[in-house]
Amino acid sequence: MLRITRIIVATLFFVLITFYFLDFAGILPESVHWLAKVQFVPALLSLSAVILIVLLVLTLLMGRIYCSVICPMGVFQDVMSRISRLFAKKKKKFTYSKSKTLLRWLILAISILAFVFGISFVVGLLDPYSAYGRIITNIFKPAYMLCNNLLESIFSRQENYTFYKVDIAIRSILSLVIGGATFLLIGFLAWKNGRTWCNTMCPVGTVLGFLSRFSVFKIRIDLNKCTSCGICATKCKASCISVSTHSIDYSRCVDCFDCLNDCRQEAINFTPSAAITRQGVDASKRRFMTAGITTALVAPQALLHAQSTLLSTGGKAYKKKNPLTPPGSVSLEHFQENCTSCHLCVSKCPSHVLKPAFMEYGLEGMMQPTVDFEKGFCNFDCTVCGDVCPTNAIKPLTVKQKHVTQMGYVVFILENCIVHTDNTSCGACSEHCPTQAIAMVPYKDGLTIPKVDRDICVGCGGCEYVCPARPYRAVHIEGNPVQIAAKPFKEEKKEKIKIDNFGF
């Protein structure tokens, strides 16, 4: 029963969040992004106290339910492991393996240090949710779009336009490579041995594993009934049941409940409180204290750090050629420290202006999304990236706030402008400008030329995207290292114009 419930709920979570990443056509409602927001690292980074408390309480109560149900990377490994079992000629059995405690805590320590020092690349690389997001966005989404285009070509031949073609562009080789490598590595480990990654590398697994030692409900072996047949251990994809000592490594148990059904003696159960504990209690207490003190020392610092970035209001020296961060990301600093490169915004941006950075943010910001106007420009009324961002690296904006958020500003270079060089009409930039920060004013011979009002520019990039001047565009957007408020454009008085005649 427990196992079936786990499988059903996990499948639901997994399918929904995976499809949400793939879903370019907007079939799922936007509200599904809550599935990303309940992920552990995003909740931690966005300081969502409620979600964190719920996750911690859940773990202290039931163990690593998060790992078996909520985390898409966890379920992905179950899927891989299941497939490998289907294809295996001989029946595959899991066996107990020793815990890699040192490795686990080392990786966790590195992640925490990286987080404290703002090297978000490492945190993003190791966070299971973000790593999964990158796999889907960079590997599976192009494949999904390819299928769509195949369907489209079949349907369009019948002049049915239910499907429409989509532009499949690989926006970032680096992310493709890293996403692919993650997929291969974790997929391979899962194929071979189930949840190896969760119990050796995953920092979230280490934290929750540590907590679940103290959880109320646990898998427990009733020594009075157990015949030491070892069948439970062969089912354990976390390899955490030791038959010889009749012990379970709770730091590795992911609550999959696969072990429960096959015990003929019903000697293994998921039960509350301790009848049988044979572990060195002292050692565990000691570890609890150590970890507690470490956390107590690190957490406030991290929080302070996080808050200070939230409150930073500028004063940073202006550097030219700043990369653009998405609208609502407060500042380069805030964005870089909070983004784990899950690429949900990249996947969801309807205008395709977000792409994973290569070196735009420097080494530590690789794969974090940057705004790029090669494929499109930021829709004036769209707030999707902030709405879906689970880590609060991009804060949600209302449409009104978005209209006055300046992520960058327009720079006009007269020497490149076609009106100036060719003496012909153009106006493409102004055509696309939602605020008329770049407006056409009389020039000569009935021509018009762009004039810039930087204060009302939001940096949407419509002008840069469309400017036809080559090899150098006449308009481009400079990034704001700290996003500022754009002035609302001056509304002209609505004139009452009455027309009674045709005029000819």
Place this chain on the structure above:
Amino acid sequence: MDRRDFLRTVAITGAAMTIQHSEAMEILTQSVSKLGGSKVDLVAVMGGEPEAMFRRAIAEMGGMKKFVKPGQKVVVKPNIGWDKVPELAGNTNPKLVGEIVKQCFAAGAKEVTVFDHTCDDWQKCYKNSGIEAAAKAAGAKVMPAHLESYYRTAPLPGGKIMKQAKIHEAILNCDVWINVPVLKNHGGANLTMSMKNHMGIVWDRGFFHQNDLQQCIADMCMLQKKAVLNVVDAYRVMKTNGPRGRSTSDVVLAKGLFMSQDIVAVDTAAAKFFNQIREMPLDTVGHLANGQALKIGTMDLDKLNIKRIKM
């Protein structure tokens, strides 16, 4: 004047004097003018709702059946360039588009397709303009136009700068197409109307801006498959900050509609109409003169048989 002519004149004048304000009179004169064989070149309507103005204008032109034959594949090409609601006048009025689609089917069209190569995200444009819903409600197919693969190269014989262009396959595959622009101010071309609306059937608009916009707009109209009818929507007119516009203060409720097979003439008429809202000398709208030079149509409205109707 002989006696017969005299009597005829008296009879007609008498009849005209007595029933001059009734609707019936207008219909009567209409049929008389048609029976007389004098072809109407251009219809200008004002003062009505979009659907009513169109119904009136197309009746004056001789009915939709004159342009759309039974069994034909028709394309209705509105301006759906921007992610804007109808009140902001960034796109053709959806009610007008819906009415035209309906009339095409009434005239026996086998299918009607609606599309535009948008500037903003195409799905947002199709949806928020209200055009997708209106066209579908009337039975039309709404086709995407956001990728190069929907376009094929076609020649523009006689074009001065642009000799060929990649044209949307819906236009190339149809039997007839109807051009339905909206009258707007335009930062680059000064005005956008029927001729400029051709930029929504081509893929590479950058070429236009790179190589003399006003000439390329005229060249584009050299496409062999010309629109069988041009209908300029001037119900709501964007007078400033076009073609995108910022707010309702850019929009004037002018309640106008212009229709002609002569694309230069209908744009000239619309430009003169616009000139009453905001000064717009015809020579600043360079593509009109360029079009006339290429013999696509005429700017000389005085030589045309124009029907002016106030509703």
